[in-house]
Amino acid sequence: MASGKALYSIAVVALGFICFVVGAIAVGLPTWGNFHSLDNPNFDQGYFGPWRVCKKLLYNREKCGTDVSKFQPSSKLPISIYLWIYAHNAV
Numbered sequence: 001m002a003s004g005k006a007l008y009s010i011a012v013v014a015l016g017f018i019c020f021v022v023g024a025i026a027v028g029l030p031t032w033g034n035f036h037s038l039d040n041p042n043f044d045q046g047y048f049g050p051w052r053v054c055k056k057l058l059y060n061r062e063k064c065g066t067d068v069s070k071f072q073p074s075s076k077l078p079i080s081i082y083l084w085i086y087a088h089n090a091v
Helices: 002-030 078-088
Strands: 032-037 045-049 051-054 061-066
Touching: 032 051
Parallel strands: none
Antiparallel strands: 032 045, 045 051, 051 061
């Protein structure tokens, strides 16, 4: 029975470590999703992350900032990030 508890504990620690690594990578990556205009895919396309929005321009250029595109992420995105950081620091 003791080996079963040890195996369970190791599995829980391994799963927790994997979740931590995946979460840290997700916060560190600048690209969480892509967007494009449904009417004209070449008109407004780019990507967004937790900290910025980037619009793809001609000739492989990008313009990044807060008001570069008609696409605006929800205001809930930064709030969810702060709550995630708080929850992980409170433990």
